[in-house]
Amino acid sequence: MKRTYRNAALIALIAGVASIGVTACGEKKAESKTPAAKTVNAKQAGALPNYRYVDLDTILSRYNLAKDYNEEMMRMQSSMESTMRKHENRLQSMANTMQNKMNNNGYLTRESYEADQRNLAGAQNEAQKQAASLQSNFEQQAMQAQKTVNDSIKAFIEDYNKSRGYDAILFKGATLYINPALDITDEVVEGLNARYNKVKK
Secondary structure (H helix, E strand, O other): OOOOOOOOHHHHHHHHHHHOOOOOOOOOOOOOOOHHHHHHHOOOHHHOOOEEEEOHHHHHHHOHHHHHHHHHHHHHHHHHHHHHHHHHHHHHHHHHHHHHHHHOOOOOOHHHHHHHHHHHHHHHHHHHHHHHHHHHHHHHHHHHHHHHHHHHHHHHHHHHHHOOOOOEEEEHHHOOOOOHHHEOHHHHHHHHHHHHHHHHO
């Protein structure tokens, strides 16, 4: 009855942040790698379009709140797997004991054999229930972590943009090409961590 539990926390966080309500700016054809593209990259900040982008993977890998939740999910997974291994060992021990009694004519009556069978079935049922409960709790905690990180990033982006006035802040992953000069990921990560560390204290 061994089950494998994967750490879906960070994956869930990455997938969930795609729901953040930052605006998009319409479709744009991919820039060709020509001398003209190099000229665009050399523009001064004041001449750049009034939108910016962030690398979501980088934010999630460097944002302390997301990192803390990921570590918490890993601890939960480790604890869950440890509990289930204990159940597996107990069940295996009960099954081995029954087999040894059968091999050595240890069951003098059918009733004693059936009693051990019922005990083993009850232990198996209890283990399955606890596995389902642990898995459900793990998934709920992961969803809550995802929501908390989503809300935190969204709230920060909204506050951040009040003083910048960008028309849009895009996800890098949603573009085929975008001028690296428009990247504000480092600023956003720095701001997120400064705010989070202040609250955490």
